[in-house]
Amino acid sequence: MLQIPFLRENTDDIIDRYQKRGLDAKSIVDSILEIDDQRKSTQSQLDDELAEANKLAKQIGGLFKDGKVDEANKLKARTKELKESSQVLKEKLHALEANQIQALYQLPNVPNAKVPKGNSEADNELISEHGTSPSFSFEPKPHWELASEFGLIDFELGVKIAGAGFPVYQGKGAKLQRALINFFLDEAENAGYSEVIPPLLVNEASGIGTGQLPDKEGQMYHVTEDDLYLIPTAEVPITNIYRDVILKENDFPIKSCGFTPCFRREAGSYGKDVRGLNRLHQFDKVEIVQIQHPNKSYEALDQMVNHIKGLLDKLGLQYRVLLLCGGDLGFTSAITYDFEVYSAAQDKWLEVSSVSNFETFQANRLKLRFKNDSGKTELAHTLNGSALALPRIMAALLENFQTETGIEIPEELHPYTKFEKID
RNA sequence: GGAGAAAUGGCAGAGCGGUUGAAUGCACCAGUCUUGAAAACUGGCAUACCGCAAGGUAUCGGGGGUUCGAAUCCCUCUUUCUCCGCCA
Numbered sequence: 001m002l003q004i005p006f007l008r009e010n011t012d013d014i015i016d017r018y019q020k021r022g023l024d025a026k027s028i029v030d031s032i033l034e035i036d037d038q039r040k041s042t043q044s045q046l047d048d049e050l051a052e053a054n055k056l057a058k059q060i061g062g063l064f065k066d067g068k069v070d071e072a073n074k075l076k077a078r079t080k081e082l083k084e085s086s087q088v089l090k091e092k093l094h095a096l097e098a099n100q101i102q103a104l105y106q107l108p109n110v111p112n113a114k115v116p117k118g119n120s121e122a123d124n125e126l127i128s129e130h131g132t133s134p135s136f137s138f139e140p141k142p143h144w145e146l147a148s149e150f151g152l153i154d155f156e157l158g159v160k161i162a163g164a165g166f167p168v169y170q171g172k173g174a175k176l177q178r179a180l181i182n183f184f185l186d187e188a189e190n191a192g193y194s195e196v197i198p199p200l201l202v203n204e205a206s207g208i209g210t211g212q213l214p215d216k217e218g219q220m221y222h223v224t225e226d227d228l229y230l231i232p233t234a235e236v237p238i239t240n241i242y243r244d245v246i247l248k249e250n251d252f253p254i255k256s257c258g259f260t261p262c263f264r265r266e267a268g269s270y271g272k273d274v275r276g277l278n279r280l281h282q283f284d285k286v287e288i289v290q291i292q293h294p295n296k297s298y299e300a301l302d303q304m305v306n307h308i309k310g311l312l313d314k315l316g317l318q319y320r321v322l323l324l325c326g327g328d329l330g331f332t333s334a335i336t337y338d339f340e341v342y343s344a345a346q347d348k349w350l351e352v353s354s355v356s357n358f359e360t361f362q363a364n365r366l367k368l369r370f371k372n373d374s375g376k377t378e379l380a381h382t383l384n385g386s387a388l389a390l391p392r393i394m395a396a397l398l399e400n401f402q403t404e405t406g407i408e409i410p411e412e413l414h415p416y417t418k419f420e421k422i423d
Numbered sequence: 424g425g426a427g428a429a430a431u432g433g434c435a436g437a438g439c440g441g442u443u444g445a446a447u448g449c450a451c452c453a454g455u456c457u458u459g460a461a462a463a464c465u466g467g468c469a470u471a472c473c474g475c476a477a478g479g480u481a482u483c484g485g486g487g488g489u490u491c492g493a494a495u496c497c498c499u500c501u502u503u504c505u506c507c508g509c510c511a
Contacts, residue, residue, distance in 0.1 A: 043480080060491045
């Protein structure tokens with residue numbers, strides 16, 4: 001959510017930058033500012049009336065004490081008037097505030113200057129490519145075939161228990177999954193992130209805080225009986241730890257990581273692209289989150305990007321880094337780098353990580369602030385990234401490291417899996 | 424799920440209808456004293472909105488009500504604690 005003063009002072013620039021998202025925001029921005037003018041004047045009218053009423057109440061109190069009941073009663077007549085008119089103003093103010101917040105909720109974050117203009121993933125900018133494609137002396141199999149052949153993942157069993165998109169990991173499949181989780185968590189800890197295990201269900205306020213609500217309500221599983229949402233990513237509960245918090249300047253940087261399952265309804269996506277592990281309703285992910293000083297957040301973003309490169313390098317996977325264009329950028333993000341690993345058997349790139357700087361967009365919703373040098377409270381910056389999402393990493397490992405006799409486990413994982421090969 | 428009690432500033436904890444945004448203590452910050460530190464003393468120390476400022480308004484878990492006036496009374500929701508029930 002953008003701040004009104006920012007919107008007011010940079011109106012043209014903001015509208016211009018929204019063009020990158022293919023969004024014509026002029027009318028909505030104008031209307032927000034118009035509502036704000038009304039809000040201010042209503043507020044000060046109301047304040048004046050309340051000030052008068054407060055003053056009268058004190059006078060009346062004094063008169064009663066002195067036994068001057070008649071005079072007191074005269075003043076009461078005026079307070080009654082004030083009460084009625086201030087009630088009207090209060091209602092007007094509440095309505096204006098509600099309109100304003102509704103309008104603000106509709107505005108996505110303003111893209112950073114580096115973000116390329118574009119409508120779809122075709123316009124994303126390729127930043128770098130790493131590693132080399134595996135070569136095979138045989139026809140490589142897609143991961144769903146390998147998973148079934150070696151008894152690693154049973155998709156049909158998941159259908160029986162829950163439904164499509166809820167795989168059951170078994171045997172070495174389960175162990176490899178757990179090994180990856182522990183590997184990612186250890187790497188995050190080595191990079192200075194402290195681990196948390198947050199709730200997997202969150203309330204409405206948390207969903208609003210990180211920006212999943214009110215917009216993307218349909219993407220989350222909603223437990224209506226208790227009005228709780230299953231988390232679509234650990235970003236939600238971990239970032240919300242800092243909702244309504246005022247930090248000290250030397251608290252920065254706050255670096256948290258956590259492993260959680262993630263739940264996504266993925267309404268409307270079916271077909272070949274979602275085969276096997278490519279798209280699931282429940283999947284595991286290790287997330288890294290940073291809360292940073294506004295001056296340091298882009299440094300932190302680079303640091304996070306490098307952390308993820310390090311993970312993929314250690315696993316020996318071929319990958320590329322993309323800078324998302326405006327049209328592909330998430331609602332709450334100012335800038336996002338996507339990481340994709342190459343899947344040999346499917347001959348396509350699979351997204352395994354998304355690293356974003358939200359600048360003050362989430363912080364404003366979260367009321368996540370800090371006291372700056374001059375003692376004023378200021379919004380912090382929030383960032384997060386997947387480090388990493390498990391299913392597509394698993395898919396890439398199976399597909400890229402398959403041999404005629406089995407699947408070779410990358411050396412870095414041996415201490416975690418305690419086996420070196422799946423056969 | 425049933426019964427009872429409670430919710431006040433960073434923390435502890437007064438106030439229970441009238442200049443109370445809120446006593447007091449602790450913590451924290453600045454200063455005095457000191458060779459330095461501690462102690463002592465002095466001052467400062469919530470958030471938001473409006474305003475150039477002076478200042479004004481709102482907030483004592485959330486929402487609503489009574490009253491000229493509410494942290495204080497009433498209703499309601501939420502949360503916490505105690506007891507009972509159920510339970511990994």
